[in-house]
Amino acid sequence: MTDDLLLRQVRPLGGPTADMLIRDGRIARIAPDLPAVPGVTEEPGGGAIALPGLVEAHTHLDKSLWGMGWRAHQAGPTLRDKIDTERRLRREWDIDPHRQSTRQALLSVGHGTTAIRSHVDVDTEVGLAGIEGVARTRADLANLVAIEIVAFPQSGLMSRPGTLDLMDAALRAGADVVGGLDPCGIDADPKGQLDAVFALAETHGKPIDIHLHEPGELGAFSMEMIIERTRAHGMQGRVTISHAFCLGMPDRDRARALVADLAEARIHIATVATPSRPVPLVEDLRAAGVTLCAGSDGIRDTWGPYGNADMLERAMLLGLRNNLRADRDVEHALWCCSGGGARVMGLEGHGIAEGCRADLLLVEAESVTHAVVAHPPRRLVLRGGRVVARDGHSLREAP
Amino acid sequence: MTDDLLLRQVRPLGGPTADMLIRDGRIARIAPDLPAVPGVTEEPGGGAIALPGLVEAHTHLDKSLWGMGWRAHQAGPTLRDKIDTERRLRREWDIDPHRQSTRQALLSVGHGTTAIRSHVDVDTEVGLAGIEGVARTRADLANLVAIEIVAFPQSGLMSRPGTLDLMDAALRAGADVVGGLDPCGIDADPKGQLDAVFALAETHGKPIDIHLHEPGELGAFSMEMIIERTRAHGMQGRVTISHAFCLGMPDRDRARALVADLAEARIHIATVATPSRPVPLVEDLRAAGVTLCAGSDGIRDTWGPYGNADMLERAMLLGLRNNLRADRDVEHALWCCSGGGARVMGLEGHGIAEGCRADLLLVEAESVTHAVVAHPPRRLVLRGGRVVARDGHSLREAP
Numbered sequence: 001m002t003d004d005l006l007l008r009q010v011r012p013l014g015g016p017t018a019d020m021l022i023r024d025g026r027i028a029r030i031a032p033d034l035p036a037v038p039g040v041t042e043e044p045g046g047g048a049i050a051l052p053g054l055v056e057a058h059t060h061l062d063k064s065l066w067g068m069g070w071r072a073h074q075a076g077p078t079l080r081d082k083i084d085t086e087r088r089l090r091r092e093w094d095i096d097p098h099r100q101s102t103r104q105a106l107l108s109v110g111h112g113t114t115a116i117r118s119h120v121d122v123d124t125e126v127g128l129a130g131i132e133g134v135a136r137t138r139a140d141l142a143n144l145v146a147i148e149i150v151a152f153p154q155s156g157l158m159s160r161p162g163t164l165d166l167m168d169a170a171l172r173a174g175a176d177v178v179g180g181l182d183p184c185g186i187d188a189d190p191k192g193q194l195d196a197v198f199a200l201a202e203t204h205g206k207p208i209d210i211h212l213h214e215p216g217e218l219g220a221f222s223m224e225m226i227i228e229r230t231r232a233h234g235m236q237g238r239v240t241i242s243h244a245f246c247l248g249m250p251d252r253d254r255a256r257a258l259v260a261d262l263a264e265a266r267i268h269i270a271t272v273a274t275p276s277r278p279v280p281l282v283e284d285l286r287a288a289g290v291t292l293c294a295g296s297d298g299i300r301d302t303w304g305p306y307g308n309a310d311m312l313e314r315a316m317l318l319g320l321r322n323n324l325r326a327d328r329d330v331e332h333a334l335w336c337c338s339g340g341g342a343r344v345m346g347l348e349g350h351g352i353a354e355g356c357r358a359d360l361l362l363v364e365a366e367s368v369t370h371a372v373v374a375h376p377p378r379r380l381v382l383r384g385g386r387v388v389a390r391d392g393h394s395l396r397e398a399p
Numbered sequence: 400m401t402d403d404l405l406l407r408q409v410r411p412l413g414g415p416t417a418d419m420l421i422r423d424g425r426i427a428r429i430a431p432d433l434p435a436v437p438g439v440t441e442e443p444g445g446g447a448i449a450l451p452g453l454v455e456a457h458t459h460l461d462k463s464l465w466g467m468g469w470r471a472h473q474a475g476p477t478l479r480d481k482i483d484t485e486r487r488l489r490r491e492w493d494i495d496p497h498r499q500s501t502r503q504a505l506l507s508v509g510h511g512t513t514a515i516r517s518h519v520d521v522d523t524e525v526g527l528a529g530i531e532g533v534a535r536t537r538a539d540l541a542n543l544v545a546i547e548i549v550a551f552p553q554s555g556l557m558s559r560p561g562t563l564d565l566m567d568a569a570l571r572a573g574a575d576v577v578g579g580l581d582p583c584g585i586d587a588d589p590k591g592q593l594d595a596v597f598a599l600a601e602t603h604g605k606p607i608d609i610h611l612h613e614p615g616e617l618g619a620f621s622m623e624m625i626i627e628r629t630r631a632h633g634m635q636g637r638v639t640i641s642h643a644f645c646l647g648m649p650d651r652d653r654a655r656a657l658v659a660d661l662a663e664a665r666i667h668i669a670t671v672a673t674p675s676r677p678v679p680l681v682e683d684l685r686a687a688g689v690t691l692c693a694g695s696d697g698i699r700d701t702w703g704p705y706g707n708a709d710m711l712e713r714a715m716l717l718g719l720r721n722n723l724r725a726d727r728d729v730e731h732a733l734w735c736c737s738g739g740g741a742r743v744m745g746l747e748g749h750g751i752a753e754g755c756r757a758d759l760l761l762v763e764a765e766s767v768t769h770a771v772v773a774h775p776p777r778r779l780v781l782r783g784g785r786v787v788a789r790d791g792h793s794l795r796e797a798p
Contacts, residue, residue: 070765075724275674275720276720277722300772305768305769306718317719319705320675320705321675325474326472327472330704366469369472370469373705
């Protein structure tokens with residue numbers, strides 16, 4: 001008995017039809033008309049396009065209400081309203097981080113996502129319960145999807161005493177990345193928060209991913225402080241800024257100068273392609289060589305009702321937000337939702353080529369751009385060479 | 400034999416479960432546990448939500464490449480590039496207006512759209528071929544979907560001599576609405592184009608729908624000229640401005656003053672909720688009492704690869720673009736994609752209530768907002784009381 005697999009008649013990255021031999025969790029051969037291998041299961045590809053596993057590079061697995069029945073949205077318009085409403089409803093509604101992260105992660109698996117970076121709340125009320133719950137999910141689903149946990153001080157780091165110790169404990173308890181959040185807007189102490197975040201990263205030898213919603217010059221100010229510390233701590237290539245709305249500021253020269261500095265410090269950007277806010281532009285970042293990854297952000301949670309964990313649909317939203325129309329540009333939007341995330345998460349062997357890890361999906365479409373704009377159900381999803389989803393659904397039942 | 404129908408166990412507008420008796424193409428009764436009617440077919444609703452037919456209030460049925468095999472996007476970035484590329488590819492690719500409009504309209508029917516306003520090109524090259532092709536579709540599909548044809552001078556009205564006569568001929572040949580397009584940006588003759596458009600409307604007794612992509616103060620200038628003529632010609636309630644990107648200008652006071660004038664002149668706005676452009680804001684328009692309708696714009700055509708004719712998904716995009724999160728706000732976004740379009744098209748009896756036309760759809764969702772964010776396949780679609788689609792697909796086969 002082996003998990004090796006021979007995929008017949010697939011189109012790698014939308015190219016010519018070929019067979020694909022999967023051995024020991026990797027793509028061993030890609031060629032037309034491969035000979036049958038005794039003992040190796042064959043799977044008909046039906047001419048479907050093979051794409052590398054999608055990467056959900058910014059979400060909140062601990063927050064989703066998926067499967068809990070419809071709940072009318074309650075939060076007010078400000079960021080603070082949403083944070084406070086969430087703190088209240090977390091108590092009232094029993095939003096169990098383990099159960100809910102399992103549900104959302106399996107939804108992702110069904111859509112062909114093979115790796116997830118999730119921010120997980122750490123605060124003085126929830127303590128490490130979120131981290132522990134998602135860490136259990138990470139272990140349970142290790143064969144289905146790679147989960148990276150960002151310890152995320154959602155309610156503030158400096159402004160909520162005790163949180164810094166909890167962040168330290170979260171990193172000792174298995175969080176993979178140090179999170180941060182609007183050092184001016186939430187903590188009103190940019191020096192304090194950013195020094196603390198970089199110190200935690202240094203102590204634990206972990207990368208950083210900071211939510212930066214701050215708009216315009218305020219966001220630019222915080223961003224410059226992050227760039228400065230990235231250089232000073234030798235953290236090039238290990239820092240991500242999520243949202244980075246300030247890069248959508250009207251002063252395009254100022255934004256492009258910031259992008260040039262990000263490129264020089266090898267800082268990555270994570271986007272949701274938020275249609276209602278100024279956002280970092282795909283073309284600016286690509287031209288400067290900044291890696292852009294993408295995510296769903298919260299999925300049907302107390303922050304809002306939207307989201308379905310489909311990163312092919314996210315690539316469409318990224319394309320629409322950036323007015324990308326040419327096939328090569330839409331393909332780049334898809335790369336942000338796959339290879340970009342893999343680079344940010346440091347995933348080895350991501351791609352569709354001999355030697356790559358067999359983290360991949362099959363989707364029936366005429367071209368890669370067609371797959372993005374139509375995002376039909378994934379025919380098959382492999383993770384480490386094993387079939388983990390068929391026809392849009394994870395083979396593992398959600399709780 | 401009768402087309403009357405008894406829908407069992409549906410939830411009108413997401414409310415309590417009831418039965419719905421359809422007689423002579425109208426909703427005759429809505430009440431729990433209606434008695435069976437001899438000779439009347441019963442249809443199980445399974446607790447699905449019943450919504451009024453969706454209205455695609457801005458599209459281009461003559462342009463879609465749907466079903467023609469994937470074609471890589473060729474147009475350059477400017478509006479002029481897209482117009483010129485389309486003129487060229489229309490010749491090279493045999494984009495038959497009758498066949499393509501039939502395909503797109505049936506796609507709409509499958510998604511629960513019961514009325515479509517389509518702009519159709521009129522220019523010195525295509526002549527009336529587009530109008531005639533879509534008019535055939537309008538007649539062929541009259542029992543499936545109401546189609547309204549806007550004679551649309553895509554390549555310019557004043558700047559392309561001969562077009563004005565063709566517009567006149569198009570209106571005599573059965574076009575329902577007089578179209579226009581960027582009177583400054585395309586024709587560089589706002590007085591000329593707008594006087595001509597309003598004169599055509601007066602001569603033929605037809606309403607008006609003008610594409611206005613012009614941004615900022617340029618668009619505001621053209622909009623003021625449209626408002627002035629709407630008043631002068633007594634056209635209140637019969638003029639629509641499509642896109643109206645200028646209402647998304649940064650100067651919110653200026654935009655709101657324009658919105659107040661639109662309200663006073665009872666001018667409607669049609670939006671696509673374009674994520675990459677400034678757009679009219681749902682809340683501004685609602686507060687002022689301006690009717691907002693919505694559409695898909697072009698669907699997979701030489702202008703771009705996106706679109707699928709699903710107006711529930713469009714409601715989601717409208718919600719995302721406007722940062723609508725509360726259920727009542729998302730429900731309003733859906734109303735724009737349904738009741739708003741019905742009002743703009745002057746459709747009598749649109750709605751879910753006794754006496755309304757039985758133009759409606761059933762969708763399995765927990766709430767109306769859930770139906771918008773998840774937009775699952777439509778279980779059943781009725782048009783004038785007849786079943787026209789099941790499980791996401793029109794019962795009429797596409798050519």
